[in-house]
Amino acid sequence: ALALPVVASANADLESKIANPKNWAAQAGDMFNQRYSKLNQINTSNVGKLQVAWTFSTGVLRGHEGSPLVVDGMMYLHSPFPNKVFAINLDTQKIVWKHEPKQDPAVIPQMCCDTVNRGLAYAEGKIFLQQADSNLVAMDAKTGKVLWTAKNGDPKLGAVNTNAPHVFKDKVITGISGGEWGVRGYLAAYDINTGKQVWKGYSTGPDAEMLIDPNKTTTWIDGKVQPVGKDSSLKTWQGDQWKIGGGTTWGWYSYDKATNSVYYGTGNPSTWNPSQRPGDNKWSMSIWSRDVDTGKVNWVYQMTPFDEWDFDGINEMILADIDVKGKPTKALVHFDRNGFAYTLDRTNGALLVAEKYDPKVNWATHVDMKTGRPQVVSKYSTAQNGPDVNTKGVCPAALGSKDQQPASFDPNTKLFYVPTNHVCMDYEPFKVEYVAGQPYVGATLSMFPAPGSHGGMGNYIAWDAGKGKIVQSKPEKFSVWSGALNTAGGLSCYGTLEGFFKCVDAKDITKELYKFRTPSGIIGNVFTYEHKGKQYMGVFSGIGGWAGIGMAAGLEKDTDGLGAVGGYKELGQYTDLGGSLTIFALPN
């Protein structure tokens, strides 16, 4: 008899919830990270009439990232540390249940870039919360009852969490933060029903621990997809540095059922002082494809070998079927911190496009399409200049041309809408000793608006990922640190650090069609849902994140907050702390 492969129980429930555009059942609205909604009641012709429908304060100050979920008439909200969860009945707007974890406040100073949390996941009647202290928690969506808790990392060592958990099939996938504490990054999958760890794949180290098969796992070598070979990571580190070498995984993950793969990126190698870790530091700063059932690595591609600028590669991988250089392609599109936007073939990891999505990017001239390596400009090489030398005017700054703020893809225009940073930096590395559980940074930074430009620190751009070209660019005073949303109503919406919620015309993003000043600066992601025949849009406000760390943590020295305080000082003239949700709708 023919032995058919056993199909792991696909998560039919979540798939059907996502398929219904009335819900917002996953952080990106789907598993492709497209952040696109089929709802069209609010559209280019009426968005100007948008009103605030209702508002809700979480009772927590500091940065509010991510967005609520909406599933079958219930809204699930999260907060930054202490990671409160509210379930709100959309009929009555009453709080049905509330969950407030008791977490050790010692976790707070272990979080590099504010006490943010990027949101919840939903599946099969359960809500998943990835707490800051690295506990992963499953709750009953109806009652808030805790069903199971899994310890994912050790916060005493700086292994904390900010990422949203993501459910793909019957697994909840989570990562880890702590690149500034020398944490060795990994991605882990837990059974949604039991909380048992199913697999865990490290970013660095021995092949087996990374779940890399030297013969089957491929990467981009010499213009071709080829097996990575033995010890692909170990060979690129000096001694045991990989054990405290970072490569954390705190971004947004995506999933393609057709390839059965989860896609995500790894962060910076530790420390920020490159001379302490000669080598390519693989597989930090890389794009990964792993089999969702086993964690086995299908392919991996490193964007920034031997990072010298903290250009974490964790930004979301957006899966979209688009034409690339004229050819229909199952693409993966990624706007990296390093200022290049990458288009790869997600089925095999082939590098198709790598172009700057901010013309001011200067640390590399281009990406060599054969080797896949950026061509570093010596002047901006903090390693070549060496420790205790201030390398000036590097663009982008450490927080990249884009950081965690997720971009959207619009299947109608076939364009990507990217909230970007337009910031440069001075970077002075210095020697740092590793002490377990202590910050392990080793560089002093200053940030400032990209010189010789519009004077602002951000742009909202429309990007053609098939061609690798900026289609349009809309200047903003500050970095756009909020996640974008596109809709079938022809809209592209995002928030600003001053606190404005904005919708522009997806066909001409310079046309600002609606603008509203929410209570605080926005680093949350725009989302939408339908309830009782009415479309709503919403966004968290609550200044913070790395860009807002000065306000969030009460820091004042320009080089504090890993260099972000000075650059974003002017924010204090526009907004103050406070976490709340603002929900918009058309008038009755």
Added chain:
Amino acid sequence: ALALPVVASANADLESKIANPKNWAAQAGDMFNQRYSKLNQINTSNVGKLQVAWTFSTGVLRGHEGSPLVVDGMMYLHSPFPNKVFAINLDTQKIVWKHEPKQDPAVIPQMCCDTVNRGLAYAEGKIFLQQADSNLVAMDAKTGKVLWTAKNGDPKLGAVNTNAPHVFKDKVITGISGGEWGVRGYLAAYDINTGKQVWKGYSTGPDAEMLIDPNKTTTWIDGKVQPVGKDSSLKTWQGDQWKIGGGTTWGWYSYDKATNSVYYGTGNPSTWNPSQRPGDNKWSMSIWSRDVDTGKVNWVYQMTPFDEWDFDGINEMILADIDVKGKPTKALVHFDRNGFAYTLDRTNGALLVAEKYDPKVNWATHVDMKTGRPQVVSKYSTAQNGPDVNTKGVCPAALGSKDQQPASFDPNTKLFYVPTNHVCMDYEPFKVEYVAGQPYVGATLSMFPAPGSHGGMGNYIAWDAGKGKIVQSKPEKFSVWSGALNTAGGLSCYGTLEGFFKCVDAKDITKELYKFRTPSGIIGNVFTYEHKGKQYMGVFSGIGGWAGIGMAAGLEKDTDGLGAVGGYKELGQYTDLGGSLTIFALPN
């Protein structure tokens, strides 16, 4: 030559700012505490179309009382402890300046009923802030520069502040809190230009320290206004108890130019255990008229002699010229915590009307109009029942039929619009030792909705102060802890503890014309202003105050928070903490 009396420099600047309805230059909009605006762009026919124009988070959790001020295109916002102040340019909505006092956090637990602050005062280009630590601060309205600071009380002894300072003529008047710490209350006046104390009048003690002239200061005796006589306070206390006897002054003050008098009330006698302080405890629980230039007491009237229920008499005195029992009267109208609404002749302190404004009030049958004394029902006398006996079912509860939330007067309907509590209590006094700087309470309380009624804990009522009658009553689920506003648009507006901003028809308050859910529960006061031809209304949200103390301070035991925690427990199903301002306007 004829020596004409020297007229103290009347505050012409503030008077003219108040006369212009585009401003909201004083906490009540005027000096009469009427909380009425002549603006009528927003009116009964269009208020249903109201939209949120913009919002602003203060970055402070806990209860937000009072309201911003608006003077000539600049808005001045305050926050609870640490009492931040923001000046916002209404053209650009940019923060022009920000003032964040450094106050000792040891003050926080010295505040009985949340870390609230009831707002700023404006006069002659200066902004006045009464900090929690009792420092009174004058700032340049244009720059925020601190011009002077005056130490008003000693927070180490529990003498803290929550009240708004009030400017009348060239003086800024302030009071003191600490009735639950045995603080001896007083009212004090400071020169607006120098910060020098001009006068200080105690609530209790020797005549000279109260600024009482035994022969000239009058009170209501035997149906007539008569001199109080010598030692009117000392005679009503046992021993030195008056020195730790309360009578604090944390409410809203009013001023009548015609009588040159400031009107205000004094709080509870300390302790809450009445058997420790036999006597009438004068002049706690009283209405006062003082000459604004000298502080001399014109007249005083005690509402609740020998308090046994914590019925502080500090609620605002609203000055209005109305018909009382058919006769045009320069009236003072006061809705007391004790459940009686008082109408007096403000020119001489004659008692004209004293009637229950909640039919459930049961601790007294009525006020004897000859003696001016409430007729106490023995069953509800916590003194007669004695210490360590739980006196059950007293209505109202300690927080009164109304607390600090100010009522409004509408000159069109000639009615008063009163946000009320509909709450009863059990009250068990016990012996307590005075220790300087420690709480000095001496009673255990539980609160609950008035039994045998609509089930809710509040009503919004329209009151005829000439007749002493409820005209209409609109039930609310929780106490209405927000200050009311009436406008020439025919509206009466207020907020609810669930967080709803509401406008009703002033002619029929059961008609809810507009309702919007702000981010958090509302204990702030509704205000209005005009900018560039457009009328705006606004209110702070931010749950807290005594009613919200459970949420604000994170208390959980029913009898905690001086008994309020249990009664308002359900609030947690509706809202969470967070201070922000919501501004409303009609669509363009």
